[in-house]
Amino acid sequence: MTRFVYSTFVGLIGAAIVHLLIIFLLPTLSTIKSWNFILENADAFQPTEILVNSLDENQNYSLDPLFRHFVCRYDLSEGAVKVTATTSDIFWSLAVFDSIGTTIFSANDRIAANSQIDLAVLNPKQLRFVRQNSPEETSASLIASATTDQGFILIRAFVPDSSWQPAASKILETMECSTLEF
């Protein structure tokens, strides 16, 4: 009997270890669902709209149905990425995600100097270059520093009613996603 109690006790401690191992390893060992979704639905450096209806039930609460969402997937090994778009009196915000789904930078329309979205995402090497040489291309850009080469930029544009659709569409139409060669 004591043997049985003892092995149950050992089993419970083992369960705690297994539980913690899975929780800690899940983000690194499993595929990251949000990143996978972006990989499947958006080509690199190609501005793409993410439709709330195309997401599965667990994902879609994080995308507000009163917003439109535009994505640019980047790969910094091909060069730093620069995203520009023209906006007109519409509330927008943006976030830069790395390939494990972590937000590494965020901003909103108040941070922009004019009605232009202008953001550059750089890895440490590219960031050092920009700091030392202040190239023309990034002189007016918001600078986000990334630790991993792959990721995506998500722009949210507020469309509380259909009268805001043209302003949101303008962001997508003028959105450019280009690499910077240093």
Place this chain on the structure above:
Amino acid sequence: MREFFSVFIALSIALTLGITSAYFVSREFLGFGSIQYGQWTAWPNAGTSNSDPYSKAHAARTGKFAMGSAEGLVFIATHDDQDTLLKGNCNYQFAGKIPAARYWTLRITDGQFVRSGPTQTAEYAVSSTSVLRDKDGKISINISKNIAAGNWLQNGGDGNRLLIMTLYDTSIATVTGAATITMPQIKNVGCSND
């Protein structure tokens, strides 16, 4: 033989309990570090490099796109003011002041975050640009099956409901002395059993 039996018991408990608990917790538990005002809960660290391992596991598994701190903050309510789960067959009154934010949206979903409502044209989301306010700036929204005068959000059907309020461009997560922040109340004003 008895040795083998003990090891077998210990191993099977460790594996089944460890795996199933991790499976459910990573799906249902949104992580530590939440802030709570009344019935409303938010996870300001979700999706940032500061988030805890549970929150990271949940994010990896569910694929949510977290809000950056400069973007906004999502508050979720699962219970009404009487601590009863929000239901599809009940009517609620959402009333009070919304914390300082440039814009906000409020929507209703089922317990799995899927947009709810019996019809496709349901008014399932309202925002700060469209609601009516009283002279003190307070907001009252009727959450009911049938259309109501004033501000209205459609409820209906069966099962649990979630209210999701997103504050855009808000400093609420960084404000200290959070006791001064009051959130809107969610009052149950009657349920139907049909």
